[in-house]
Amino acid sequence: MEAVIGAFDLTKVYSSKGAGGKAAALKSINLQVPEGRAVACVGPESSGKTTLIKLLSGLIRPTAGECSVLGLSPGYETARLHGRMGTVLYSAKLYADLSLWENLLFFAGVHGVGKDAAVERASFLLRRLNLWEERDQSPAVLPTGMFKRASLARALMHRPRVLLMDSQGAGMDLETAGLVQEVLEYARKEEGATVLMCTQDMGFAQNVAQSFGLLHKGTLMARGDLESLRIGGGVRLRASLRLKEGDKAPEGFLRQPDGSWQKEVQSQEEMPKYIMQTVSEGSSLYEAKLLRPGLGEIYQAYLSGGRRREAAVYAGESTSAPAGTGEK
Known part of the structure; x- marks a missing residue:
């Protein structure tokens, strides 16, 4: 299956007051997302999740390595890419002086969607995300869960081939998590969308994605489906x-x-x-x-294993690297 999202030795270093003036947010990340799949990169704060999404969406450029989305370079072909891609960022905004309905039609127009098609699409998404009754309200007055659903609706207005999502799961109530999961599954199975999300909510990620990347302090500890990660992490x-x-x-x-x-x-x-x-x-x-162990337990196993290896190296012991896990 062809990969439509790829990262190859992807590295991002920011200027910093400490650590010699530089801080690596991502370190030689290698990741491929096959067409039509949903992949979740999980990890705590400061693990590189937001940086990865920003690099893939063209908001920042890599320090080293490269990435591609739909065969395009995000940092240099941003305009072409944004017509085929939707993004849901933690910092994403909807216009407070427009109603939710007006916001969706506006963003549809930005992507060249005709008025009739935009009205049909907005109606469909608002009903699927249980936001129809709130369509005339300003996004500024929506509770956190509803605002997250509205942000997803905005990103899906032009039927993107690729959907990038940052910090999903955080602040979601049960209704929102369930509705978002259903809409993402519809977008992937019925509309052919490929999804890459970054989140620290392991439970939400496990419910949505088929494959996972385990991020920690800018490194990708492992990647693969749940079973291959379980075996690779030695979790019984x-x-x-x-x-x-x-x-x-x-x-x-x-x-x-x-x-x-x-x-x-x-x-x-x-x-x-x-x-x-x-x-x-x-x-x-x-x-x-x-x-069967969940994603959170598996993540902790890799994290503990990495700490044990670091301690062994620090103590001068010989230790071999863990076997990699494959993505099915």
Whole structure:
């Protein structure tokens, strides 16, 4: 599948009062996003998320390396690119002196969308994002969740082939997160959009994206789908059993605060063995399930592994780099 977003040894260094006058926000990032996919780069504050989106949208230029979107260079072919791309930035603004409806029609016009098509598109997006009743209000009076939905509607008015999103998930209520997820899935599956989002909300990212990049202090620790990242990070699956009070689980299972019994396993093929063992030992089994780690737990595993390697190097020990993870 062809990659429509690419970063190749992408580096951005800012001037700084400390650290010798320079601070690297991104360090030799390599990332490809296939057409029609949704990829999320996740990490805490100051991990390079906003810088990555700004580089890909042409708002800033790289210090070294290069990037491309739809075969165009964002820093040098910005005007051509913006006609095919939508951006949702944390700092994005809608005009307070215009209603939400007027804002959407205005931005549609900027991208050359005809009036009739703009009216149809604005109606569709406002209804899908549950903002129809607020269409005559100023964006300035909208609550945070509604404003985020309005910003997404603005970015999708011209049916972009690529959608770049920064700091998504932060400040979203449950309704907003669900509606945004539905609209992004529609844009990707029905309109062929490719999505790259950067966020520190691991749960939201896991619900929306198929592949992930793990950012930390400007470096890409790993990238791939959830399963390849789990394996690469050495994070185990867990078997969970819920038994009658007073009954014992098989050897190796540990009692959890929620009353369940859990044990790390290599694969789901081990589950029947533990179920049969539990029953054969006379315990009453109410529930048995396989627990898969979430993106947040996997991220922490990579982070902890990196810190252990740094400590080993500092202590003068020999250590090998972790195996990379592939993107499926």
